[in-house]
Amino acid sequence: MVPAAFLGVFFLYPVGSILVRGLGADGLNRLVELPGRSSFRSVAWFTLWQAVASTVLTVVVALPGAHLLARRRFRGRSLLRAAATVPFVLPTVVVGGAFLALFERLGLADGPLRLTRTAGAILAAHVFFNVAVVLRTVGTFWEGLDPRAVEQARVLGASPVQAFRWVTWPRLWPAVAAASSIVFLFCFTSFGVVLVLGGPTRATLETEVWRHAVFRGDLASATALAVVQLAAVVAMVVVTNRLQRRRAVAQRVVRRMPPPRASRRLLAGNLALLGVVLGLPIGVLVERSLTRGPAGGRGGGQWGDRWGGWTLDHYGALADRVNLLPVSALGALRNSLVFAVVAAGLAVVVGGLASVVVVHGRRAVARAFDLGMMLPLGASAVTVGFGMLIALDEPPLDFRSSRWLVPVAHALIGVPFVMRIVVPTLRGIDVRLREAAATLGATPARVRREIDLPIAARALSVGAGFSFAVSLGEFGATSFLPRHPDQLTAPLALFRLLSQPGHALRGQAMALAVVLMLATALSVLVIEGWGRRGTVRGDL
């Protein structure tokens, strides 16, 4: 009930309202015309292929890391886990800038290996943003798999590759599918990355919806495009949900031996890969936050004459309000943290309950939930934002000016994360375990409390961490909702700081981005620390 009401009031009703309004205003005709337009076909095709390519690349880059996190023991494991979540909160305009600077320095801005203003730049940034999703969702599930099956296969003479192909992969598959579906949706509806890194000729359905709705004031065309986007998202979710349901392998609570220590080569290889993908762009941001502008405001162009020296001033400036902002940068960060706590709490409650329904509910209901709860991830920010404005305007649903609408919008995006991590785990719980408990006289509620909850706690905490990070970094939907100025969030503050020339502002923006990353990493460490108190152990 709770999840259904939440989704209905804050997503289905608003989005339905705006679509009906748009289709009524000639949107239906536009929708019919769309397939005949070559510009539409090329946008749709680009949207699809870049999302598929980004998803495949992300999975390929992240799987070795997921294995490392799940199956090996090494110093700094929790830290790596938390650090990987960090890209999630970074606003695209900041990351876009970091990538452009990186391409410049690596010599990829021009010449045969040019990445600047190419689809390749978009893919690289998508991998950067989404590696964490695969690393964490798959890693968490992998950790819960009984390692003895693989050990037995190895004893029976299977090579590591064979063991992975025939033993691990079939069991891991549902989690990979779940993670991929999230990554796909993120890339399918990518906005800032496409605009900043793709160059002016590349557009996705998401950027086109925005351009028509906001810049051209053409609600009809925007709605037609939004309908296409939403239909594609529904189709995609239906397919991946089917794939995930195919088979989930029984999972037992085992008192596992501590996993083997990671070999140096494995560790080095993985860290090098993640270091390039995640570390380099972040490194650029950190460096920018610690340097002054070109000395005396002169020079420029070549790196050499731009050097203005190291400084910590930008961090010091975070506490002071600059003229452009209603609150100090730290004040904005505090707002973001409060919203994120609320959003993560909402997402865990709604997503947790919805997961139970998906796994144990009646089939039709379960499938409807599995589909419906994923949709907010694939709906454009424009649709959700405008929908909320026109739908939630009258009692009893008069929320459009409420300060809590922002975390609610964030929670909508967090719920799919919680579900995509919790559902495979719940499905994997050995039926015999639950049956045994029931035979021994446990009520269904007790089974849920004593068996499901402890096993799912870990997954819930990972989901909470993600929802938290999603909320901290969310920009799109937030920018559409009316806000009191003292509620400024950190990503919005960042945009304001970057809206005027001046290296003091830019440095402060970069420092804010770095502090935002640190706050994220710390929060994720803490949140997941709670989850780890469940029964599933095995790491330090």
Added chain:
Amino acid sequence: MLRFRSVYSGVGLTAALLVGATSCGGDGASTTVSTSSGGPVVTEELAAIEASATTAAPTGLVTLITHDSFWVSEGTLAAFTEATGIEVVLQMAGDTGQMVSSAILTVGDPLGDVMFGIDNTFLQRALDADLFEAYESSALSGVPDELQLDASHRVTPVDFGDVCVNYWIDRFGDDLAAPTSLDDLADPAYADLLVVQNPETSSPGLAFLLATIAEYGDGWEDYWAALRDNGVVVTAGWEDAYYGEFVSGGGDRPIVVSYASSPPAEVIYADPPVDTPPTGVVTGTCFRQIEFAGILAGTDHRAAAELLVDFLLSPTFQEDIPLNMFVFPVLATAELPPTFVDFVELADDPHVLDPADIEAHRNDWSERWTEIVLR
């Protein structure tokens, strides 16, 4: 201040006329001309608003919808509350496009009472949607005529600023002089130096396209074909252009489309501090953007909304505008902070286009632009 006056002649002339006009008018604003310090003026102006407040006797709250770039100093809005007893609730609604689009979606059932920040490129769309109720503020007498674009006063001008080509001073000198006109930018001598924003995704990008249309008329398409052949780079937004491609952010292009107020920002927010801006403005390339306020149709607080519009034109608010929003107050007599005006060059004769023209053609123009420049 002197330097500012010399380049401010476009509205400066009107300002001079207004000195005469307002002193005959005999309202509180007339003293602002002779008073240079803010203190006494503030109280007098507010006293005028206070006086009208007591006649209309509105109370309670008034909601001001603005774009995200809106901000004023602490205490400025409190001065309004002190004078009228009305509290201002601020609601920020995204960038100008988002704000106008959401207001059009909620027309008749507005999110607030007054909207601030709609500019001349979006104005006609809002007027066509009957977004605003007419209100002629008495304070308009202090505002130059050329800034008052709506004869029926559905909107009231509050500030203006120019979108202009900026250049990095050190990159020009004896070998190559800094550009001085739109023509220069298409000259092969300036090949591969310019970065602009896509008019389909960026407000300054659109303003620059409009400047070229105002300058060349039907010839604008040829001009842009020439710019393309001259190696212009197009980015999606201002940030990518200024911080990504322009020298100031570490890029290698020394000419960028930005604002007339960018040079003072380069000084005020410099790190390390500088005495003069590293950038200059090509005044012949400027397009004037005027920002308006309007009372949203369907407001329940009409009287309070009127007082708020009056307040937006008061010296208290007007003089607070430059350093918070980096644009110019419309009130000709408003004092400007030295840090701001010292480094601003304002075009004598900026490019302008009729808002109705802009709305009627912008989609065609931007589509043609896309075909010419990007394909």
